[in-house]
Amino acid sequence: MAREFGALLASKDHSEAALDVYLEWLSTRRFESEVVSALAVLLCTDESSMPSFELVADRISRPSILADILLQAVYGKGKVHGQWETAHSGESPSSFEAEKFFADHKSSHVPPILSHKIADLEIETGLPFMKQWAYEWHRLMEATDSPRSGYPYYFVDSILRQSGVHGQFSQRQCDVYRSAFLRTLACAVAHWGMPANSAALRALESLPLIRGLANLDPVDRPLWLSDIPEQCVESADETLEQLIRSLIVAGSGKLGMQPVSLKIPISTEIAEFGDLSVMALLVSSDFVPDLDNNASPFQRTMPWILPDGISAEGALEHEEISKFFVVGTAGKAAPVCLDLWPLPSGFWLNEYFQIGISLPGPYVFSGDTHISCKHGGIEIISGAGSVADWRIWHDHWTPLYAKDGATRCGTVTKLNQHEIAKAKNRHEMTLGWLVQLNIWQSKTDYGELELTSRREFFFD
Structure with a gap:
C-alpha cells in the first residue's frame, strides 16, 4: 500500500488529490506509530514527486524520535520536526499498576x-x-x-x-x-x-520499512519449476535426487547462473501447508550429514547493520567460512547461502525475513561484496558486476502459516557458476545438496497439524 500511494503522489493525473489526502491523514493521526507509517510512504516516493519538508513537518501532530529519523532519511540531515522530547505522559505515578491485558x-x-x-x-x-x-x-x-x-x-x-x-x-x-x-x-x-x-x-x-526493500517487486513463479516440487511429494518410495538434479538443471539457463537456494511452497492441491527447500553446501569430500538431527544447522543468519541505518544498500563485511562450518558424522560443510537479516529490518516485510532472504555468504567470494536492491529482487555485486541474485514470489499467498512454517512465499537464489568453481577451489571443497520436504497434515478433520519432514543429501 505504501508503494501504491507513493506512485499516486508521482502520478500526473492524481498527484494533487493524493497529496491533499496524504497531508490530511497525516495531520489527524492520534498515534505516533501512524505518523511513522505515513512517513514511510515517502521512502517509496520518487524524489521528484516528494512534497516539501515544510509541508510535511507542519502536519505532524504526533512527533517521535523515529519520525525525526525518517524525516532526515528522506529530506537530509538536520531536517527534523523536533518536540518529541515532550511527547510522553510524564513519569508513571508510584501507585500505578500495569493492567493484566497489557x-x-x-x-x-x-x-x-x-x-x-x-x-x-x-x-x-x-x-x-x-x-x-x-x-x-x-x-x-x-x-x-x-x-x-x-x-x-x-x-x-x-x-x-x-x-x-x-x-x-x-x-x-x-x-x-x-x-x-x-x-x-x-x-x-x-x-x-x-x-x-x-x-x-x-x-x-x-521502523516499518527500509529503503531498497520497500521497492521489491515479487516475480511470477518460475516456469522452470513446473510440477517438480509436487512430484517430490508423490515420490514417497523413491529418492529425491533425480528430481532435484533436474530442477537445478532447469533453473540454470544460459546466463551462467545456477540456483543455490530454493524455497518452494507446494501446490495447495497437494498440501495446503507444505514446502520444498534445496540448499547448496560447500562440503569436504568425506562429508556425511547427520540427517537424523531434527535441527537445521545449515539455516544460518547473516546480521547486517545497515550502513546508513535505513537503506538496504552497501557493503557486506567479510566473514571466514570456518565460522559457519558444521561437523557431520564425517567431514564438515558450510552453507553457500546465509539468511540476510538487516538491522534494522522493517516489520512490514516480516514474512520475507521469516522465510529468509538467502544470499551467498561473503566467504564465497574472494573480493568485496555489495548489496543492491532492484525492483525485481536483490543482487550481490562483486568485482565488475552482479554475481548473485535473490527473487521472491507469492504463491497463492495468505497470511496463514503452520507452526514452525512460513507464509506461502517462494524464493530462489542464483549464483554465477564461475564464482561457484572459484569458491570450491579456494576452500578446497566440493558442492553438495541438502533437500528438505516439509508437509503439515492432520490425521483427523479436527486434529492438530503434524509436521512430516524428509531430508536427503547428495554430492553435485
Missing part, C-alpha cells in the same frame, strides 16, 4: 523484541522502563478508546485454528503498543538522562 498481550500484538528491549533497558539502568511502557499504553487507551482486542481468530477457519495454524495480522493494538514504546523512550530521554542516540537505536525496532 502484560498478557505485550508480546503478541507486537513482536517480542520490543518487550526484550524494554526488559534489557530496565536491567541495565535499574529504571522502571516496563512500568513506564504500561503507563504510556494506559494513557493512550484512555485517550483513544481503542478496543482491547485479542488474537483475531475470526480471520482463521475454525478447523485450521484447532489445527495450530497461525496468521500474520495487525490490529489497532499494534499502534497502541508501538506508540507507547516510542513515548517511553521520549520519557527516558527527558527524565532519566537517556542519551538521544541510544533512544534512536531502540526506536528503530519500530
Whole structure:
C-alpha cells in the first residue's frame, strides 16, 4: 500500500488529490506509530514527486524520535520536526499498576523484541522502563478508546485454528503498543538522562520499512519449476535426487547462473501447508550429514547493520567460512547461502525475513561484496558486476502459516557458476545438496497439524 500511494503522489493525473489526502491523514493521526507509517510512504516516493519538508513537518501532530529519523532519511540531515522530547505522559505515578491485558498481550500484538528491549533497558539502568511502557499504553487507551482486542481468530477457519495454524495480522493494538514504546523512550530521554542516540537505536525496532526493500517487486513463479516440487511429494518410495538434479538443471539457463537456494511452497492441491527447500553446501569430500538431527544447522543468519541505518544498500563485511562450518558424522560443510537479516529490518516485510532472504555468504567470494536492491529482487555485486541474485514470489499467498512454517512465499537464489568453481577451489571443497520436504497434515478433520519432514543429501 505504501508503494501504491507513493506512485499516486508521482502520478500526473492524481498527484494533487493524493497529496491533499496524504497531508490530511497525516495531520489527524492520534498515534505516533501512524505518523511513522505515513512517513514511510515517502521512502517509496520518487524524489521528484516528494512534497516539501515544510509541508510535511507542519502536519505532524504526533512527533517521535523515529519520525525525526525518517524525516532526515528522506529530506537530509538536520531536517527534523523536533518536540518529541515532550511527547510522553510524564513519569508513571508510584501507585500505578500495569493492567493484566497489557502484560498478557505485550508480546503478541507486537513482536517480542520490543518487550526484550524494554526488559534489557530496565536491567541495565535499574529504571522502571516496563512500568513506564504500561503507563504510556494506559494513557493512550484512555485517550483513544481503542478496543482491547485479542488474537483475531475470526480471520482463521475454525478447523485450521484447532489445527495450530497461525496468521500474520495487525490490529489497532499494534499502534497502541508501538506508540507507547516510542513515548517511553521520549520519557527516558527527558527524565532519566537517556542519551538521544541510544533512544534512536531502540526506536528503530519500530521502523516499518527500509529503503531498497520497500521497492521489491515479487516475480511470477518460475516456469522452470513446473510440477517438480509436487512430484517430490508423490515420490514417497523413491529418492529425491533425480528430481532435484533436474530442477537445478532447469533453473540454470544460459546466463551462467545456477540456483543455490530454493524455497518452494507446494501446490495447495497437494498440501495446503507444505514446502520444498534445496540448499547448496560447500562440503569436504568425506562429508556425511547427520540427517537424523531434527535441527537445521545449515539455516544460518547473516546480521547486517545497515550502513546508513535505513537503506538496504552497501557493503557486506567479510566473514571466514570456518565460522559457519558444521561437523557431520564425517567431514564438515558450510552453507553457500546465509539468511540476510538487516538491522534494522522493517516489520512490514516480516514474512520475507521469516522465510529468509538467502544470499551467498561473503566467504564465497574472494573480493568485496555489495548489496543492491532492484525492483525485481536483490543482487550481490562483486568485482565488475552482479554475481548473485535473490527473487521472491507469492504463491497463492495468505497470511496463514503452520507452526514452525512460513507464509506461502517462494524464493530462489542464483549464483554465477564461475564464482561457484572459484569458491570450491579456494576452500578446497566440493558442492553438495541438502533437500528438505516439509508437509503439515492432520490425521483427523479436527486434529492438530503434524509436521512430516524428509531430508536427503547428495554430492553435485
